[in-house]
Amino acid sequence: MSTLAARTAEIRELPAGETHLAHRAMRALRTAFESEHEFVEHVDDVLRPSGYRMVGAFVLDQAPAVAVVGFRAGDSLAWGRYIYVDDLSTAPDARRQGHAGALLEWLFDEGRRLGCAQLHLDSGTGSERFAAHRLYFSHGLAIHSHHFARGL
Numbered sequence: 001m002s003t004l005a006a007r008t009a010e011i012r013e014l015p016a017g018e019t020h021l022a023h024r025a026m027r028a029l030r031t032a033f034e035s036e037h038e039f040v041e042h043v044d045d046v047l048r049p050s051g052y053r054m055v056g057a058f059v060l061d062q063a064p065a066v067a068v069v070g071f072r073a074g075d076s077l078a079w080g081r082y083i084y085v086d087d088l089s090t091a092p093d094a095r096r097q098g099h100a101g102a103l104l105e106w107l108f109d110e111g112r113r114l115g116c117a118q119l120h121l122d123s124g125t126g127s128e129r130f131a132a133h134r135l136y137f138s139h140g141l142a143i144h145s146h147h148f149a150r151g152l
Helices: 019-027 036-050 099-113 127-138
Strands: 010-013 053-058 067-076 080-090 118-121
Touching: 010 099, 019 036, 019 053, 019 067, 019 080, 036 067, 053 099, 067 099, 080 099, 099 118, 099 127
Parallel strands: 080 118
Antiparallel strands: 010 053, 053 067, 067 080
16 A cells, blocks of 8 residues: 555445435535535435445545545446446545545455456546546556547
């Protein structure tokens, strides 16, 4: 574990009932969820039933989480068994301290435990995402495809 990641005192899964501990960190990425209640309701009632899981990085037994990751395991013809990272976010005052990297390392271990062959995530291409891209590259992720989308 790196010196920076050692500052993450605990990484643990957040079950339903503890989702609110992720709101502060997740709000930095998912700004539409300003309301903690709406965030918790959406995660617990909509996302979790389809396999979404949430893990938080905590410092010195303090709540809320300083960084969080939301992900799901899946299977596809293209990727086989995989982990898909829906959300990876760190509270602004906790950035560049190794928390997101520690969460990625936790995900790599969890993916192997689940029999996954790959981990995937999508990231925006704007300059505000460049620090995130550096993090992904430094943890061995690479750009393998373009993601296309269209509003309906």
